[in-house]
Amino acid sequence: MQFTSERRLDDSVIERAFNLGEIPGFLWTPASASASSPVPLILLGHPPLGLGRMYPRLVARALYSAADGFATATLELPGSGDRPRWPAVEQARAELRRAMEAGQPVSDEIVDALVLPLVDKAAPEWQAALDAVLSLPEIGGPVGYSGGVISIGIRLAVIEPRIAAAGLFAGSFVPRAVFEEARRVTVPLHVLLQWDDEGNDRQAALDLFDAFGSKEKSLHANMGGHTGVPQFAGEVAAQFFTRHLK
Amino acid sequence: MQFTSERRLDDSVIERAFNLGEIPGFLWTPASASASSPVPLILLGHPPLGLGRMYPRLVARALYSAADGFATATLELPGSGDRPRWPAVEQARAELRRAMEAGQPVSDEIVDALVLPLVDKAAPEWQAALDAVLSLPEIGGPVGYSGGVISIGIRLAVIEPRIAAAGLFAGSFVPRAVFEEARRVTVPLHVLLQWDDEGNDRQAALDLFDAFGSKEKSLHANMGGHTGVPQFAGEVAAQFFTRHLK
Numbered sequence: 001m002q003f004t005s006e007r008r009l010d011d012s013v014i015e016r017a018f019n020l021g022e023i024p025g026f027l028w029t030p031a032s033a034s035a036s037s038p039v040p041l042i043l044l045g046h047p048p049l050g051l052g053r054m055y056p057r058l059v060a061r062a063l064y065s066a067a068d069g070f071a072t073a074t075l076e077l078p079g080s081g082d083r084p085r086w087p088a089v090e091q092a093r094a095e096l097r098r099a100m101e102a103g104q105p106v107s108d109e110i111v112d113a114l115v116l117p118l119v120d121k122a123a124p125e126w127q128a129a130l131d132a133v134l135s136l137p138e139i140g141g142p143v144g145y146s147g148g149v150i151s152i153g154i155r156l157a158v159i160e161p162r163i164a165a166a167g168l169f170a171g172s173f174v175p176r177a178v179f180e181e182a183r184r185v186t187v188p189l190h191v192l193l194q195w196d197d198e199g200n201d202r203q204a205a206l207d208l209f210d211a212f213g214s215k216e217k218s219l220h221a222n223m224g225g226h227t228g229v230p231q232f233a234g235e236v237a238a239q240f241f242t243r244h245l246k
Numbered sequence: 247m248q249f250t251s252e253r254r255l256d257d258s259v260i261e262r263a264f265n266l267g268e269i270p271g272f273l274w275t276p277a278s279a280s281a282s283s284p285v286p287l288i289l290l291g292h293p294p295l296g297l298g299r300m301y302p303r304l305v306a307r308a309l310y311s312a313a314d315g316f317a318t319a320t321l322e323l324p325g326s327g328d329r330p331r332w333p334a335v336e337q338a339r340a341e342l343r344r345a346m347e348a349g350q351p352v353s354d355e356i357v358d359a360l361v362l363p364l365v366d367k368a369a370p371e372w373q374a375a376l377d378a379v380l381s382l383p384e385i386g387g388p389v390g391y392s393g394g395v396i397s398i399g400i401r402l403a404v405i406e407p408r409i410a411a412a413g414l415f416a417g418s419f420v421p422r423a424v425f426e427e428a429r430r431v432t433v434p435l436h437v438l439l440q441w442d443d444e445g446n447d448r449q450a451a452l453d454l455f456d457a458f459g460s461k462e463k464s465l466h467a468n469m470g471g472h473t474g475v476p477q478f479a480g481e482v483a484a485q486f487f488t489r490h491l492k
Contacts, residue, residue, distance in 0.1 A: 195455075195456070195463075195465070206452065209441075209467070210441070215469060216469060216476070217441075217468075217469055218466060218467060218468050218469075218476075218479070219441070219465070219466070219467035220464060220465070220466050220467075221455070221464060221465035221466075221467075222463075222464050223461065223462060223463055223464075230462070230464075232485070232486075232489060233464070235485070236482050236485070239478070239481070239482070240478075243478060
């Protein structure tokens with residue numbers, strides 16, 4: 001992990017941009033974190049729209065989490081932002097768009113072609129980022145995963161034992177294979193669902209919540225459309241991480 | 247409203263038992279409440295099992311709410327506790343039990359016969375209690391309604407303009423007429439659903455949540471069976487009332 005820049009935000013948070021091999025990412029740390037008092041980490045997931053476009057929302061989440069005493073880190077997704085285009089996934093995305101614009105149901109094949117390669121490639125990258133970030137003396141365990149592509153969150157929760165709690169956002173298409181993986185998730189889960197999310201199948205989200213194997217899982221449904229998660233829902237999610245990571 | 251007893255709990259809460267005409271009830275007030283600094287009120291709903299049996303859970307909610315600066319009040323339900331038996335409702339309850347024990351679906355007729363008379367009789371009683379409690383100088387508005395028979399909460403939220411927010415527990419049978427009333431609820435709602443509630447039809451609860459007319463409504467689903475609402479869910483509900491009543 002090569003740090004490429006460092007600056008202070010709000011006087012109390014250190015933002016460091018890094019490259020993990022060819023993959024850009026960010027690490028935000030409360031300025032008070034040190035080797036003698038390391039802070040727990042939350043991985044900030046995001047949709048595959050590029051870190052540049054997602055930056056304002058990510059930094060807001062990072063500042064909020066830092067105030068609660070968490071470091072946060074995020075990584076560019078494969079095929080997004082400054083990373084090389086990924087023609088197969090872009091083709092699947094075009095097919096998805098065509099189907100949705102035509103008002104047709106989105107087939108399992110399109111969802112598989114769109115999401116599975118992303119999950120297969122991203123999950124080990126985020127694990128590598130975890131290795132790198134946790135090697136820093138001011139960052140300790142346990143680790144939370146928050147938001148973004150829910151299928152990546154599910155995969156990580158299943159394969160990565162350092163993840164102790166996950167806050168997931170029911171807002172994207174989940175391949176059948178990942179739905180089956182959800183049954184093997186056992187960490188505490190906090191699932192946000194935007195009840196009238198125009199881009200999300202509510203019943204599929206409820207079925208997925210039901211499938212999770214976790215003994216502690218909560219579903220929080222709110223109004224406000226896909227991007228309209230109310231502020232109080234963010235506060236409740238923060239309390240979830242504080243409960244499980246501190 | 248005749249007060250029949252008064253005592254201090256935990257040194258910081260005043261518990262007063264009262265009779266409203268023939269109907270017994272309780273009022274809990276933070277000791278700090280006064281005419282010059284009145285506190286908002288939460289009505290504590292409960293299932294029709296009698297105030298005596300419900301007392302331990304009610305007083306726990308009252309103490310919790312008092313710590314957040316709320317007065318709380320509750321009233322015996324018609325046909326419960328020390329109030330006169332109500333043969334028609336008891337017969338409907340027996341039919342409900344028979345149907346459930348036989349594994350048969352509970353008919354709309356049984357639900358109507360069981361719940362509608364209770365709602366029709368209880369709602370104006372709770373409004374009368376509200377009149378009496380709000381006439382005390384140390385109690386101010388606005389008013390919240392919390393828990394208990396969800397159909398009573400729905401009716402009160404529709405007909406009682408002093409209720410500014412409601413926390414409802416998706417855990418009982420809702421008559422079709424009350425389901426239609428739910429569309430006319432407009433106050434902010436916080437709905438708790440126990441996901442694996444053995445005594446509750448999950449799909450009916452989701453349909454009801456969908457029907458509520460409120461622009462701000464949140465559904466919080468947790469694990470743990472009918473009586474296993476996790477403690478953190480109570481904390482989140484408390485924050486809902488603090489947000490809307492303070």
